[in-house]
Amino acid sequence: MGTPSASSGAPWTPSRSRRCVPTSEQQGKSSIRGKILHVDLGTRASREESIPASVHALLVGGKGLGIYLLLRTPRGCNPLGPENDLILITGPLTGTMAPCACKFGIVTKSPATGGFLDAYSSGKIGPAIKHAGYDAVILHGVAPTQQVIVIDDGRVDFHDAGSLAVSGLAPLQVDARLRKRFGHEYACASIGLAGERESLVAGIFADQRCAGRGGGGTVMGSKNVKAVLVKGTRPVPVADPEAFKTAAWIARRYIRSGESTVRALPLLGTANIVDTINATHVLPTRNFQAGHFAGASEIDGESWREHYWNEAVTGGRRSGNIACQHCAISCSKIARAKEQPGRDDPSFPETVQELDHQVVIDGPEYETIFSLGSNIGNADREVLLKANYLCDHYGIDTISTGVIIGMLMEAAEKGIIGKDDLDGIAPSWGDAVAIFQLIRKIGTMDGCGATIGKGVRAIARRWPATAPLAMHVKGLELPGYDPRHARGMGLCYAVSDRGACHLHAFTASVEAMGNAGGMDPFDMGQRKLDLFLTLQAESALVDSSITCFFTLNGMQAKELVSLLRTATGLDFFKGQDSVRKHAARVLALTRLYNYREGLTANDYALPGRILKETHATGPASGIAFPDMAPLLAAYYKEMGWSSDGKPTPATLAALGITPALQDLIEP
Ligand code: SF4
Secondary structure, X not given: OEOOEEEOOOOOOOOOOOOOOOOHHHHHOOOOOOEEEEEEOOOOEEEEEEOOHHHHHHHOOHHHHHHHHHOOOOOOOOOOXXXXXXXXXXXXXXXXXXXXXXXXXXXXXXXXXXXXXXXXXXXXXXXXXXXXXXXXXXXXXXXXOOEEEEEEOOEEEXXXXXXXXXXXXXXXXXXXXXXXXXXXXXXXXXXOHHHHOOOOOEOEEEOOEEEOHHHHHHHHHHOOEEEEEEEOOOOOOOOOHHHHHHHHHHHHHHHOOOHHHXXXXXXXXXXXXXXXXXXXXXXXXXXXXEOOOOOHHXXXXXXXXXXXXXXXXXXXXXXXXXXXXXXOOOOEEEEEOOOOOOOOOOOOOOOOHHHOOOOEEEOOOHHHHHHOOHHHOOOOHHHHHHHHHHHHHHOEOHHHHHHHHHHXXXXXXXXXXOHHHHOOOOOOOOOHHHHHHHHHHHHHOOOOHHHHOOOHHHHHHXXXXXXXXXXXXXXXXXXXXXXXXXXXXXXXXXXOOXXXXXXXXXXXXXXXXXXXXXXXXXXXOHHHHHHHHHHHHHHHHHHHHOOOHHHHHOOOHHHHHHHHHHHHOOOOOOOOOHHHHHHHHHHHHHHHHHHHOOOOHHHOOOOHHHHHOOEOOOOOEOOOOOOOHHHHHHHHHHHOEOOOOOEOHHHHHHOOOOHHHHHHHOO
């Protein structure tokens, strides 16, 4: 629809008295664009909005900017209705030469939890948005027919997805077809069939990676958007080029000095932790009934390297290491199935022309190895690879998918549900046919897929006797760390704003993997809380700058702060505890958003299985998970929240969250 008209008019302008608010001259040299692009899908109008520099000064960008923008949506809106927004977000380092910053995020109201959702992924669409001149693109409303949105610097065009022959296709096909049609200089984010059919576990895919958690792809599907293409040609300046260059050099040196960033991740990807997590009985097995999987050595990093990531074994064809743009680590792996189904194989019709009808994946990553491996009793690498491929094909989150399948397998084993409930599918642990069939159901929403594609909470509602088997927090399925022998992860899952999220404060890295000298996995005292608060602050910093989580395995928060300062000219993090204060500010807003949308303190709770059932073997065997209340109370106190977990007015004032911004929270 042509070039948008520039407009400003943010509904909230915070005080400009903060010391790091830049002058207009400084802003022109900042890596922050200071503009977002609004795209109205219903009217096909688009417009730009200037974001006051004081918003960035307070909230940085990425997640911080995302919650600021999401708070403008109407209270109580339907996550799959026109009033919810889908926000494609970048960070201050996106589009610069900062190491490992080739990422983007999505922020929206989650259809899985009904609360705040942020999810991040590698993908060139992040830098493309920045090069097009924006910090974020917001999709409003619903398109009358399925569309592909093409953004070319400031120009926005709408194309009928049907005419482009991409409706119903897999994200990889969509990416290949659209970039062939529009040009390879475009970056693409798209959804698969699951997003179109509103499976609640659908993700948004970019460059074979996925912002998978919480149903971002479902929101995109509900808006009738199949893909967003972005091309940007404008340079992204930095405030102090020489200082930024030095900061990037130092950051890269630190990243290249970590044991995990130099050896483990490049060699074995995130799969490098499988053996350690299994040895410490933290690897969720058979729907979280145990923390140790006898078949783990068949699906650990070494085994993938020996059989799938070794180019000599796979003939050098699309296998081995790859990396995101400007990455200093290279954790990604490409694996190709050994037994290819063949182009006309009726038992595996999902192979596509664009991949030469080959089953190829980026991975598998640790989370997929747990979810489609140990958690469903599967020690067969080839089956796991094909299951991963099917998830990518339909555009669904592998974590949630594996936890759904694990729940169904246990429910079938216990005789709670049977073949008649699942369109003739009889799930049993590790059964390849059932695994593939169930993924197809979740991905297509056909038959029983209409229920199981909505996640474990929906399954528990449909078959109430399965409720004790539903492993979720707030409707988001648990990721791959059993809290019974890494209790910090219990707090992590419970208090995370998006539901069960391992990245909110990844204490398992210390409790189970022994980083930083290790810490007693059973401890739930002040020492654990201090660790938790430090990791939580680092995660919030990573999410607001949108850099790769793994960089902090080499560099520290201060290197990231230095990159942010020299790129933006803003001294966000001055004074004691400034990184923790940033986290406190952003998390206060996401917590208040969740309360505004109807969640309560009771929603911040672990599944009954974790609290009531003990492991049969291993260090946590027979040891009950203690009452979480004292740890939660201590956490709330540290955060300056009330006893029911609500940020107090005094805390909000101390964090610089003004009454005007609070009006967005409680209109
Ligand atoms: S470490 Fe892995 S996920 Fe992170 S930027 Fe590098 S390749 Fe991408």
